[in-house]
Structures are given as structure tokens and as C-alpha cells.
Amino acid sequence: MSTPTSDMSTPEYEESLLYDTCLVDGEWRGADDGRTFAVTDPATGEVIASVPLMSTAETETAIRAAEAAFGPWRTRTAKDRAAILSRWAAQLLEHREQLARLLTREQGKPLAEARGEIAYAASFLTFYAAEGERVRGEVIPAPAQESRIVVLRQPIGVVGCITPWNLPAAMVTRKAAPALAAGCTVVMKPAEQTPLSALAIAALGRRAGVPPGVLNVITGDAPSIGRTLCDSPAVRLLSFTGSTEVGRLLAAQCAPTVKKLSLELGGNAPFLVFPDADLDAAVDAAVLSKFRHSGQTCVCTNRFLVHDDLYPEFTERFADRVGKLTVGRGDQQGVDVGPLIDQDGLAKAAAHVADAVAQGAEVLVGGGRHREGGTFFEPTVLRGVTPGMRVMREETFGPVAAVASFRTEREAVDLANDSRSGLAGYVFTRDLARAWRVTEALEVGMVGLNTGFLSVETAPFGGVKESGLGREGSHHGIEEFLELKFWHIGGLSSPDAAATS
Incomplete structure (x- = not known):
């Protein structure tokens, strides 16, 4: 069986690997029964790799x-763990x-977006x-x-991701x-559609000195793997990023073992443009916030709310x-918007x-649908949307921008908060007092004020309401992987010692 470390130094690296193994206890191994499943290029439908179809038994291993x-890793010095991460x-x-390219x-x-993601x-x-x-105490x-x-x-112990x-x-x-900086060990399951990046990153982690068993990456049957991570009393925290629907299911499955949860779930981000906004900046940010990654991120704007005075010009x-x-394959020069991940994503955007x-x-x-065919969808702008439409109630997760109008600040905030999700929001105004009022009133975990960009490793990423539990990134992120232990020490002095001091 091939290992994802082979031929990593060549420009053809991502082309040459078979990825028929996963990393478990420092070794590259396949599914116990030898089964695999195909990974396809969403732009072409071409099968680009086969990876192990693992299930309950391999997850338990x-x-x-x-x-x-866990024991040996937690007792290493923080400085030692930091050197490996560096x-x-x-x-x-x-x-x-x-x-x-992979x-x-x-x-x-x-x-260009992929290069940015690797950085x-x-x-x-x-x-x-450094944070570790x-x-x-x-x-x-x-x-x-x-x-x-x-x-x-x-x-906290073993972490399922x-x-x-x-x-x-x-x-x-x-x-x-x-997790590793805190002294935890990890069992990770990447998404079935995109397991190759995780396997390649794990291979580089082994090359950097991550010890056997500290990081394990398994691919395969999502329900079985997820259920095993939830059921296992050895797994003390489950960290999940994905849909709210699956997050609810995992939370219920984790209840019997009362394990800690870190859930980064779906969003329905509002983008508020007030009459005093810098219109050029707002339009630039709107394009960035909606169409990066083809609209397929949880912090992409889902609902544009624009003041009546600016509504015609903004739209x-x-x-x-x-x-x-420009729509096309991601490896083509000058492409701005790539394909949606699969036919389900395409159908949702169209619906x-x-x-x-x-x-x-x-x-x-x-x-x-775009003339490229496949799972490509045209970048779309809708005007005259109303709160009852699906595009305003549900997260589209595609290149579809819905633009509605408002008259008053109170109306804008009420429309923005009319959602069971509360991950991110964006506000454009040059009025400092309004910026404070609206930002504090929005029921979200993150706000971009006069910017369409949020994600940075130094800031706490996460939401409120049905957008999840906990935070990732920043010094707050490492706290998710730590437990507090209270130690009351008695008998530190005696009457005789106090009298002679």
C-alpha cells in the first residue's frame, strides 16, 4: 500500500498518490476488509483517488x-510539543x-483561494x-x-474531530x-468528499515528528465512525464542524457519555448596509463575503439588507x-468561482x-446552472426578496445573493435577528454610535464592521443560538481542550511554626 508521504517533493505530488491508506497509530493501513470509496473532482466528475472505507472496528482501533x-504525550513539555507543531x-x-493543487x-x-487556505x-x-x-493555572x-x-x-484526553x-x-x-498543544490526542474523520488534504497534512505531521497514536486520521462510513466516537467513553470531547442538523444528532449521541462538545454549525449571515455607508467598500465586501469559496462557507453572507436610500444603487x-x-475549474487562470461540491448543493441553489x-x-x-455544466452554478443576485422566502430562511451555501431593503435601524436589526442561526454578521456604517448599537444588538458570535472578512487564527470563531457551542481559534480555542482541577492544600503551617517565625 502506498503512503501519502511518497514523492511529496515533486510538483506532481498531488497527481501521483493513490491514498489507499489511513494513519492509525503511526502506520498507514487500509480498511480491515480492504474496501475503499472514490474521491472525485467536483469540476469534472473524474475519480482522482480511492481511500479506505473504514467503519466501527477501525475507529475503535x-x-x-x-x-x-495520551499519557506519554501529555507529559511532554509544552516546549517540546511546540517544537513539533512549529x-x-x-x-x-x-x-x-x-x-x-491537491x-x-x-x-x-x-x-488562489486554495493557496490562501494552506497558509x-x-x-x-x-x-x-506558542499558545500551548x-x-x-x-x-x-x-x-x-x-x-x-x-x-x-x-x-481533557482523547478528542474526536x-x-x-x-x-x-x-x-x-x-x-x-x-488539541495537540494542550496535550490531547486526536482521532480525526475528514469529510467523505475531501479526505485527501487531511491525509496529506497528517503525513506532513508525521514527518514533523508527531508521535504514533497522537494524531490518527480515518476515512469511511460517516454514521458509523461518528457514532463510535460519540459512544466511546474514552473520547472526552467531540469537535465537529458542519451542518446544524448533523450537529444536533451528534449532540444527542454524545449525551450518554456526557462528553464535552465543540460545535461550529450552520449560519445565515446578514449583511446590513446603512445610508451613511461607504458604498464602494460595501459593494467590494459584498462580493468577497458572498462569493469566496463559491458561497460555500458558514460565514458567507446569506441575506443582504440594504437601506431604502441606497437600495437601487447598491443592487x-x-x-x-x-x-x-469568472466561473470555471479552480486550476484555470483567472477563475473567481468554482463548482459546487456536488449535485445536492447544485439542486439547493436552484431550488x-x-x-x-x-x-x-x-x-x-x-x-x-452555468454553461460549464456539472455542478457549476451562475453567480446570482436576486432583488426584491422577502422574509418568507427560502433563500432568506435557509442557508443557501452557494453563489446566490438575496438582497432585501429596510427603512429603520430597528427594522434592520429585527430582520437580521429573525433566524435560528447566529454565526456571523456584517455591518456597514460610518456612524460610530450606530456601529456600537447594531453590533451589540446582533445575535451572532462574530461581526465584520465595514469589512467582509472575518477568519483569522488569533480571534475566537464561533456562534450563538443554533450555530453551535464553543470557540475555535485564539487563546479561547485551546480552553476547549483543557479541564480545570481544583486542588485544596491543607496543613501548610502549624502553631509552633507560626510562633517561631
């Missing part, structure tokens, strides 16, 4: 490996081009290499002279880096910009447009 590795980051950057082939996004993935390793050395004033109260922060297909490299390190300029976006048009919305640009 990976959990046992992580459990055995070398891992350097490996990602050294192989950035090969990894980016990512584009399995996920479809333009190569983003490396940034988590670099950040948590800053984990510390505290001493609390005790109720008696002979006592002391100490609080320790200790690694389930990563999504839309950011198949960055989500691996956003979870693994803080006209926005539609003009969107109509000039949202059809529902909006049936209820009176106007298509300003796009509106249907």
Missing part, C-alpha cells in the same frame, strides 16, 4: 491508539503549492505552538492561613493544533460586479432561486 498515546507548520508552507482537485475552489492552516499550527506554552486566596487553593489546567469539506485543510489544523452596482465574475422567483423576486444576474 484508532481510539485505543490515541488513548495509549516544524509541522513549516512543512505545510514548504509544500504549499502541492497541497493547494485541495483544488478534491474541493474545486480556485487555486491559513499553517497559521493555526504556528499560533498554538502559555497555558497556566492559578493560586486563589484560601479561607485559612494553613491552606492554599490551586487551580490546574490539564488536557469531524471536519467539513468546504475548508478541508484549515479545519484539520484549527482542531488538531490546539445595480453589486449585480454589475457579480456579472463579471432557492426558483422559490424566490415564484414569490416575486427579480433575477438581476445569473439565476441558473
